[in-house]
Amino acid sequence: MMSTNNRSLSGSVAPMWRRLRKHLPVEIPGAVTVTLAGAVLATTVAPFRALDWSLWVIYGLLALSFTFVWGRAGIFSFGQTAFFGIGAYAYGVLGIDLFPQTGETTTALAAAVVIAAVVAATLGYFIFYGNVGDVYVSIITLAFTLVLLTFMSSTADPSYHIGQALLGGYNGIVGVPPLMLPGGGQMVSPNGLLFTCIAVAAFVGFGIHLLLRRPFGRILAGLRENELRTELLGYDVRRYKLVAFTVGGAIAGLAGGLFAAWGTSINPSVFSLPQAALVPIWVLVGGRRSLLGAFVGVAIVQGVSDALGGGGGSATPIVLGTLLIAVVLLLPEGVLPTLSTFARRFLPALGRTSVDAGPAGRTDSPVGDSVIGGESRKATSITAVDVHKRFGGVAALAGASLEVAPNGVHCLIGPNGAGKSTFFNMLSGRYRPTSGTVLLGDEQITLRRPDERARRGIGIKLQVPSLYGELTAFENVWLAAYGAKRDIAEADVRAQGALAWLHLSEKAQQPAGELSHGERQWLEIGMVMASDPKVVLLDEPTAGMTREETMRVVELIHDLARTATVIVVEHDMEFVRQLGAPVTMFHEGRIFTSGSIEQLRADERVLDIYLGRGTSHVGS
Amino acid sequence: MTVQPDQLANLTLSLLSSVALLAIISLGLAVLFGMMGVINLAHGEFLMLGAFFTLTGVRHGLNLWVAMVLAALAVGAVGVVVERLLIQHLYGRMPATMLATWGLSLILVQVVVLIYGPASNGIPTPLGSIRIGDYSVSEYSLVLIGAAVLLLGLTYLVLTRTRYGTMARAAVMLPDMAAAVGVDVRRTNMLTFGFGSALAGAGGALLAPITAVVPSMGQTYVGRAFMTVVVGGPGVVAGTASAAGLLGGVNSLVSNLTTSVLGTAALLVVAIVILRFLPTGISGYWERKR
Numbered sequence: 006m007m008s009t010n011n012r013s014l015s016g017s018v019a020p021m022w023r024r025l026r027k028h029l030p031v032e033i034p035g036a037v038t039v040t041l042a043g044a045v046l047a048t049t050v051a052p053f054r055a056l057d058w059s060l061w062v063i064y065g066l067l068a069l070s071f072t073f074v075w076g077r078a079g080i081f082s083f084g085q086t087a088f089f090g091i092g093a094y095a096y097g098v099l100g101i102d103l104f105p106q107t108g109e110t111t112t113a114l115a116a117a118v119v120i121a122a123v124v125a126a127t128l129g130y131f132i133f134y135g136n137v138g139d140v141y142v143s144i145i146t147l148a149f150t151l152v153l154l155t156f157m158s159s160t161a162d163p164s165y166h167i168g169q170a171l172l173g174g175y176n177g178i179v180g181v182p183p184l185m186l187p188g189g190g191q192m193v194s195p196n197g198l199l200f201t202c203i204a205v206a207a208f209v210g211f212g213i214h215l216l217l218r219r220p221f222g223r224i225l226a227g228l229r230e231n232e233l234r235t236e237l238l239g240y241d242v243r244r245y246k247l248v249a250f251t252v253g254g255a256i257a258g259l260a261g262g263l264f265a266a267w268g269t270s271i272n273p274s275v276f277s278l279p280q281a282a283l284v285p286i287w288v289l290v291g292g293r294r295s296l297l298g299a300f301v302g303v304a305i306v307q308g309v310s311d312a313l314g315g316g317g318g319s320a321t322p323i324v325l326g327t328l329l330i331a332v333v334l335l336l337p338e339g340v341l342p343t344l345s346t347f348a349r350r351f352l353p354a355l356g357r358t359s360v361d362a363g364p365a366g367r368t369d370s371p372v373g374d375s376v377i378g379g380e381s382r383k384a385t386s387i388t389a390v391d392v393h394k395r396f397g398g399v400a401a402l403a404g405a406s407l408e409v410a411p412n413g414v415h416c417l418i419g420p421n422g423a424g425k426s427t428f429f430n431m432l433s434g435r436y437r438p439t440s441g442t443v444l445l446g447d448e449q450i451t452l453r454r455p456d457e458r459a460r461r462g463i464g465i466k467l468q469v470p471s472l473y474g475e476l477t478a479f480e481n482v483w484l485a486a487y488g489a490k491r492d493i494a495e496a497d498v499r500a501q502g503a504l505a506w507l508h509l510s511e512k513a514q515q516p517a518g519e520l521s522h523g524e525r526q527w528l529e530i531g532m533v534m535a536s537d538p539k540v541v542l543l544d545e546p547t548a549g550m551t552r553e554e555t556m557r558v559v560e561l562i563h564d565l566a567r568t569a570t571v572i573v574v575e576h577d578m579e580f581v582r583q584l585g586a587p588v589t590m591f592h593e594g595r596i597f598t599s600g601s602i603e604q605l606r607a608d609e610r611v612l613d614i615y616l617g618r619g620t621s622h623v624g625s
Numbered sequence: 626m627t628v629q630p631d632q633l634a635n636l637t638l639s640l641l642s643s644v645a646l647l648a649i650i651s652l653g654l655a656v657l658f659g660m661m662g663v664i665n666l667a668h669g670e671f672l673m674l675g676a677f678f679t680l681t682g683v684r685h686g687l688n689l690w691v692a693m694v695l696a697a698l699a700v701g702a703v704g705v706v707v708e709r710l711l712i713q714h715l716y717g718r719m720p721a722t723m724l725a726t727w728g729l730s731l732i733l734v735q736v737v738v739l740i741y742g743p744a745s746n747g748i749p750t751p752l753g754s755i756r757i758g759d760y761s762v763s764e765y766s767l768v769l770i771g772a773a774v775l776l777l778g779l780t781y782l783v784l785t786r787t788r789y790g791t792m793a794r795a796a797v798m799l800p801d802m803a804a805a806v807g808v809d810v811r812r813t814n815m816l817t818f819g820f821g822s823a824l825a826g827a828g829g830a831l832l833a834p835i836t837a838v839v840p841s842m843g844q845t846y847v848g849r850a851f852m853t854v855v856v857g858g859p860g861v862v863a864g865t866a867s868a869a870g871l872l873g874g875v876n877s878l879v880s881n882l883t884t885s886v887l888g889t890a891a892l893l894v895v896a897i898v899i900l901r902f903l904p905t906g907i908s909g910y911w912e913r914k915r
Contacts, residue, residue, distance in 0.1 A: 081720045128897070135901040140719055144664060144855045145900065151848025152893045159886050278666075278844055279734070282727050289724070322735040329728030333721045334714060 030218075032211035039211075043203030052195040059195070059267055061307055062202040065300035066209060066260035068287040073213055074253035075285075076293035077222070079229030080246060081139065084146035086281035087153055088125055088254040092117040092261025093271040094157070097178040100265070102168035109187040114262040121258020122251050129250035133243045154276035177272025184266040202263060209256055210296055216252075220487055220496075223476075225249060227484045230473040237433070237467075238488035238536060239459030279322055286325060289332045292342040301341060381568040382462055384411040385446035385539040387432060392441030394427050401427040402438070403594035409540075414562060414571045416581045416602075419591030420615055426468075428591065429544055429574050433465045434458045445540065459488065464538030464569070466529050468545045474518030478509055478528055481517050485532035503535040506564070523554035530561050541571040547580050559583050578602070590614075631758020636881065638757075642766040643880075644873030645773035650832070650846045651853035652776055652865050653825030658854050659861040660784070660797050660817050663712060664723050667730040668850060669843025671822055675700045675829020676838045677737060680746055689751055689834070697827035704822020708815050716814070730843070737840040745837040765834060772831055773869075776824060781862045783820065793817045852896045858906020867907045872896060 047055060071085045099113035128149060132142055161174025170178055184193040184201065193201060216222065227235045228245055236242045265271045274280055283306070291302025306328075310321055336343050387409050394402040402424045409415045419425045430436045432443060434455035443451045450458055459465070473481050479500055486499035504510045507527045512520065517528060526546065533541055543562070547555045555577075562584060565571050575581050581588060582602050589599045592614050598605065605611050654668045665671070678699045682692025711729065715722045752764035784790040795803040796813040804810050836842060853872055857864025875895045880888030903910045 075720075081723070131897045131901045135904045137900055137904045140662070140664065141855055141900065141904070143719070143723060144851050145897065147666070148848045148851040148855065148896070149893065151844060152852070152889060154844065155848060156886060156889050156893075159889070165886075278669075278727070278847075279731055282731055285724055285727075322731040326728035326731035326735070329731070330711065330725050333725045333728070334711075337718075337721060 030215050032215045032218075035214075036207045036211040039207035040204045043207065044200055047196045047200035047203065050196065050199070055195040055199040056267070057311075059199045059202045060264075061303050062199070062206050062300070063260050063263045063267060064283075064287065064303045064307065066202075066206050066263070067257055067284060068291065068299035068303050069206075069210060069213065069296060070253045070256035070260065071284045071288050072291075072293060072296060072299045073256065074249060076288065076295075077217060077229065078225045078246065078249035078253075080250060080253075081143045082146045082250065082253070083143060083150055083281055084125065084128065084250075085253065085257045085284050087146065087150040087276060088121040088257035089261040089264065090150075090153065090157075090271075090273075090275035091124055092121040092258030093265040093275055094172075094178070094261075095120040095258070096262035096265040097181040097271045098167045098170040100182045101170040101178070101180065104182045104185065107187075108185065110182050110185045110266065111187055114184070114259070114266065117262030117265075118255050118259045121261065122255035125254020125258075126247065126251040129247045129254075133246045133250070136243070150276050150281060151278070154273050157273035157276060173272070175273060177270060177274075178265075179270045181265050181269045181271060183269055184263070198267065205259070205263070206300070209259065210300075213252075213256075213296060220493060221245075221248075223480060223484060223487075226476060226480070227473055230475055231471060233467075234471045234473065235484070236454075236456045237459055237465045237471075238485050238532070239456050240488055241454075241456050279325075282325065282329065286329055286332075289329070289336075290340045292338070292340070292345070295341065298341050305340075382537055382539050384568060384570045385462065386411050386444075387446075387463075387540045387570060387572070388444040389428070389431065390442045390444070392428070392431055392443065393439045394424075394431060394436060395439045400594055402431065404441070405591070405594065405596055407589060407596055409570055409572060411570050412566060412568075414566045414573060414584050414586035416584060416586050416588045417572065417574045417591060418576070418578075418581060418588055418605075419597070423591035423597075424594040425574050425591040426544070427594075429542060429572075432572070433463065433542055459536070462489075462537070462539030464533035464536045464541045466533050466541075466543045466546060468548060468574075470522075470525050470529060472517045472525055472529060472532075475516055477514050478504060478517050478520065479513040481528055482531050482535045486535040486537070489536040489538075499535045499537070503531040506534065507531045507561075523550055523557075526550060526554070527557065527561065530558065530565070534561075534565060538565075538569045541565055541569045543571065543573045545575055545577075546573065547575070547577055555580055556583075629758065631760055634757045635760040635762065638762055638766065638770075639881065640874055640877040641770050643877035644869050645766075645770040647849060647853050647869035647873040647876075648773040648777060648865055649769065649828045651828075651850040651857070651869060652780060652861075653821045653823070653828060654850050655854045655857060655861050655865045656780065656821035656824055657818065659859045659864065660793060660821070661716075661814060662719070662797070663716075663818070664719065664726070665821075666723050666726040666847075667707075667733060668825055669845075669847030670730045670733040671700055671704070671825035671843075672829035672832065672846055672850075673737065673838075673840060673843040674703060674733065675826035676833040676836070676842065677741065677829075678826065679830040679833040680748060680838050683748055689748070693827070693830035693833075696830040697823045700826025700829070701819045701823030704825075705815055705819040707822070708818035712818060713811070713814065734840045734843070741840065743840060745839045747838060748834045750834045769831060769835075772827075776827060777862055777866055780824065784861060789813070789816060849892065852892065856896050856899050856906055858903075858909035860906075860908025860911070863911070864906055864908035871899075871907070 050058070067085060067089050074080050074082050074085065095117040096110070096113050099116050100110045103113055104110055128146070132145055137145065157172065158175050160172035163171060165172040172178060184198060186193060217225070224235070224240055224245055227240070228242060232242055261275070287302035287306050288299060289302070290305050291298030291300070310325070332340060389405060389407050392402050392405050393400065405424065405428055417425045417428065427436065431438050434450070434453055434457070437452060441451070442449060445458070445461055445463065448461070450461065453461070473484070482503045483496050483500040486503070487493070487496035490496055490499065501510070504513050509524065509528065509531070512524070517525060520528060530543070530546065546562070547558050550558065559580070562571055562573065573584065573586070587599065588602050588605055590597045590605060590611060597614070598608065598611065650672060653671065654665060657663045657665050675696050678696035679692045682695055683689055687695070707729065711725055712722065715725055750763060750765050752768065754761045754763045784794065792803065792808045792813050793816070796808055796810045800810050832846070853865065853868045856872060857868035872892050872895065876888045876892040879891040900906070
């Protein structure tokens with residue numbers, strides 16, 4: 006991106022500049038620079054070119070909204086076209102109705118943004134708060150778009166009008182006023198329109214860049230990579246998705262409003278599938294993560310398409326369709342990213358924008374009572390009272406009660422099917438009990454969602470490694486720390502402390518997916534530690550580890566237990582013995598017995614259960 | 626206002642044909658989605674192909690009903706080719722599948738435009754109409770209702786009562802395990818895709834006499850088909866039947882009371898509200914309840 010780096014200036018000028026710079030994001034000079042360049046460009050090109058290029062910039066904005074929603078937040082939404090169309094219709098209707106009174110259309114444009122955002126937020130609420138799966142999000146947004154197409158196409162009757170604006174069925178709304186600025190009532194010239202579009206796109210683009218540089222961007226990346234993990238770190242996934250979806254809808258609505266002003270008409274074909282298909286084509290060509298790529302993709306695709314004979318060329322859909330299939334089959338990362346991997350060696354600036362790489366060289370982590378630095382919350386007890394859980398006809402838990410006192414380690418064992426995993430999920434919030442209560446300290450958390458429990462201080466490590474493979478080790482622990490602390494500086498300190506604790510500091514900037522199996526398991530324990538938990542739940546933390554790696558985990562768990570209550574579900578008796586912690590054994594959905602591992606080993610009945618002897622039958 | 630028996634019968638019939646229409650246009654999509662997890666964005670174009678194949682058959686002097694069956698089989702064959710060339714490389718990559726089938730849909734529309742031209746073609750609606758009291762009902766709408774029941778029943782039998790159906794469900798649930806016990810997963814997936822495509826073709830063939838047969842006709846139906854499948858959930862037959870019943874009922878009632886535009890809007894609103902409370906659709910909810 007065009008992020009101007011004025012770090013070199015700050016040394017020579019007074020501290021005042023430094024303070025100013027701290028509050029003045031680099032995006033603002035960037036946006037101003039692009040706007041000025043746009044002014045130069047707009048005054049020099051021929052008007053017909055200016056009109057063409059305005060359209061490209063408008064399409065670029067639409068593509069940018071899709072890059073943001075899909076490439077960054079991981080929501081595959083067809084709705085961008087719908088919000089584009091809604092923005093266009095809103096501008097058309099309000100432009101016609103308001104222009105005679107106000108003599109300008111900027112109000113209509115602003116209203117188009119707001120209306121598109123409100124529709125996106127409403128649809129997004131139903132989608133994300135209904136916990137609809139990813140697949141369904143795509144289908145619902147697609148169906149929404151197509152139903153709008155049907156709906157708007159069938160409004161040909163003159164009775165369908167809003168104020169003076171006839172909706173017009175297939176022909177749409179005609180006579181939409183072009184962009185008129187307040188004051189003169191002077192129509193903006195083609196060159197002026199190009200300038201306006203570039204300026205708007207520059208500020209929106211750099212605004213998105215700024216938004217993504219904040220923790221929000223890193224959280225969105227986490228959401229995209231691993232939704233469950235993000236939830237378990239205490240982020241309300243639904244809310245972040247809704248915000249991203251709404252912002253995307255607002256940008257698409259803005260592009261739509263400009264589109265209606267550009268063409269002075271609007272018809273239902275904006276909701277059609279061929280039109281909607283262009284959006285992912287642009288983004289796939291430009292690279293689905295790159296903000297600048299959205300605009301480059303439009304320029305390439307529209308340029309090629311114009312060269313082929315414009316929209317009227319009968320072969321255009323075939324070429325576009327083939328392009329779409331070819332990109333998906335051959336270059337799944339997109340066209341430009343594939344090219345830029347070659348170019349990056351020579352032009353490092355072409356790389357995709359990333360969130361700030363983290364604090365540089367800050368090693369003075371204050372020594373607190375936690376092994377990773379920073380202040381710790383106090384460990385609390387966790388209690389389950391008479392918890393039942395039925396899956397259909399199967400009672401996985403039939404009245405399990407357990408109180409684990411603050412601090413220290415506590416192990417849960419039992420043969421397969423004994424109910425210990427169900428119990429674990431009941432504590433983590435993944436399942437809701439059929440009856441019974443769960444308490445964290447004195448607080449009822451029986452019906453709390455996992456992210457709410459995480460914010461209250463429950464740290465969870467699932468059995469299956471659950472990391473952000475594409476994010477760096479540092480970003481992984483940082484997200485954990487920020488989820489608990491909601492403070493950038495503190496999260497930086499804790500994340501570095503956690504990596505040092507794990508002896509992974511040298512690998513801080515490596516993608517977590519490239520770490521070894523053992524390192525990934527440790528990193529996850531580090532994430533739990535970074536989130537400053539009061540209670541830690543670990544599900545089989547040593548699965549698949551070598552002997553030495555397991556020994557390291559024993560140490561890590563003892564460190565964790567200094568500031569938190571640790572509950573470990575484990576199969577490996579040797580590991581349980583090394584932890585030297587009290588053990589509770591599950592059997593047939595109930596607590597069977599508790600004691601030290603030696604006591605349990607001496608218990609004949611425990612052996613019977615594990616070996617399937619005697620009266621009790623053991624599940625698979 | 627008192628409701629006359631003939632008025633009631635007419636309303637019931639119009640409601641049933643609205644439900645039948647939704648079931649017919651959605652079933653093929655539901656098979657591909659429920660059985661294979663594939664979202665076929667070219668579904669509308671498969672419907673369109675079914676209609677055009679029927680049109681071609683009739684123009685070459687075939688009996689309409691024969692042309693319809695052949696059209697369904699032909700679209701099934703198209704589906705098999707598409708699966709071999711495209712879909713088999715993309716299993717498990719949801720957005721990629723959608724993008725690729727989207728590209729396919731653009732190509733199919735344009736190819737049909739190049740062959741038949743963009744103008745509308747039509748097949749006259751066969752059969753006559755019957756009178757119920759003061760109302761006249763087209764007999765073809767009764768055919769549609771019967772066809773919907775027949776296709777749903779056929780799908781149910783194929784998926785649950787045949788060797789292929791068992792293998793297909795196994796190949797979907799645990800592909801590795803199915804392969805390990807001797808199911809040819811590649812072949813099974815190909816057949817399932819062909820079966821779903823043939824159902825879409827049958828849907829298009831049945832639409833041909835009651836709609837303008839144009840290359841862009843797929844778009845008119847595909848939105849409602851997707852809504853029906855989403856609301857129905859992963860259970861192919863039960864989901865399609867229940868969702869078509871619900872959405873078709875709402876659509877028909879609101880359309881009859883107000884206008885068809887509001888009927889479409891009501892369908893959309895009801896579908897979205899249902900998903901807020903049953904995120905995995907009606908059949909997904911039943912499965913969880915059981």
